[in-house]
Amino acid sequence: MQNQGLPAFAIFDDYRPTVGIAVVVRWLLLLAWFAMNNYRVEADFFHLVLNLMGTGLALLNAYMTWRLVTRRPITWRHALSLSLTDLIMITVGLFFTGGIQNDFYVFYYPGLLGFSLMFPRRASFAVAAIIIALYVVMSLTVEPTLNRAEEDEKKLIVRIATMLGIAAAGALITGWERTRRREAVAAERRRAEENLELQRKAQQAELAALEERTRIAREIHDGIAQSLYMLNISLEACAELASRGQNGLQ
Numbered sequence: 001m002q003n004q005g006l007p008a009f010a011i012f013d014d015y016r017p018t019v020g021i022a023v024v025v026r027w028l029l030l031l032a033w034f035a036m037n038n039y040r041v042e043a044d045f046f047h048l049v050l051n052l053m054g055t056g057l058a059l060l061n062a063y064m065t066w067r068l069v070t071r072r073p074i075t076w077r078h079a080l081s082l083s084l085t086d087l088i089m090i091t092v093g094l095f096f097t098g099g100i101q102n103d104f105y106v107f108y109y110p111g112l113l114g115f116s117l118m119f120p121r122r123a124s125f126a127v128a129a130i131i132i133a134l135y136v137v138m139s140l141t142v143e144p145t146l147n148r149a150e151e152d153e154k155k156l157i158v159r160i161a162t163m164l165g166i167a168a169a170g171a172l173i174t175g176w177e178r179t180r181r182r183e184a185v186a187a188e189r190r191r192a193e194e195n196l197e198l199q200r201k202a203q204q205a206e207l208a209a210l211e212e213r214t215r216i217a218r219e220i221h222d223g224i225a226q227s228l229y230m231l232n233i234s235l236e237a238c239a240e241l242a243s244r245g246q247n248g249l250q
Contacts, residue, residue: 015074015075015076015078015079015118016068016074018079018114018117018118019064019068019074019078019079019082019118020068021114021117022079022082022083022114022118023061023064023065023068025110025114026057026061026082026086027061029107029110030054030057030058030061032107033050033054033093033107034051034054036103036104037050037051037054038051046096046097049096050093050096050097053089053092053093054089056089057085057086057089060081060082060085061082064078064082076118076119079118079119080118080119083111083114083115083118083119084115084127086107086111086114087108087111087112087115087127087131090104090105090107090108090111091131091134091135091138093107094135094138094142095138095142098142098143098144099135099138099139099140099141099142099143099144099145099146100138100139100144100145100146100152100155100156101144105135105159108131108135108163109162109163109166112124112127112128112131112163112166112167112170113166113167113169113170114170115127115167115170116128116166116167116168116169116170116171116173116174117170117173117174118174119174120174121171121174121175124167124170124171124174125167125168125171127167128163128164128167131163132160132163132164135159135160135163136156136160139152139156
């Protein structure tokens with residue numbers, strides 16, 4: 001309620017635009033998730049678990065879509081829960097289907113980008129570091145593991161660098177956007193202060209003009225009253241002289 005009436009650029013805790021983008025991208029990723037998990041693969045327990053995970057994420061994304069469509073508030077808690085759920089689901093999916101040899105790792109990229117676009121730089125890099133550490137551990141421990149004979153370590157380094165680059169890009173974009181918002185808010189505040197100063201000066205000028213008109217009116221009134229008084233005295237004097245003259249003639 002306290003943000004009601006403020007321009008959009010002045011609301012720094014507005015997660016609706018980024019959450020809206022994340023929701024659309026997440027629907028596309030969920031379609032890719034179900035396609036990769038069910039196309040030309042043998043159904044087993046792990047694929048059933050992955051399908052259930054994808055269904056749960058789809059339900060959560062549908063809930064967020066409903067909140068966006070109905071224009072309900074989107075807080076940082078909603079954004080955080082959705083982003084962390086994405087990253088947890090991807091990590092669990094990689095654990096079930098094979099570490100470095102599975103192409104599911106590409107889902108990390110939009111997940112990390114979405115997180116870094118919504119949250120501060122430190123949180124973004126902290127989450128990226130945790131995800132990278134988990135991915136390295138899975139690459140070294142989950143079968144099929146990293147194969148140095150095929151130079152898989154190069155693949156791992158490139159993927160880690162890409163994750164860091166995406167997190168850094170999102171953090172930079174968020175930082176620039178917040179800086180532009182702060183500058184826009186400061187400029188709007190300066191314009192408001194200038195308008196208030198102009199209004200104050202206009203009110204002072206109007207008050208001074210009113211005082212001057214009052215002074216002139218008072219002077220005119222006093223001058224007329226004084227003239228009438230003097231005229232009255234003159235008439236009384238004339239009347240008295242005329243009366244004396246008549247008495248003398250008699």
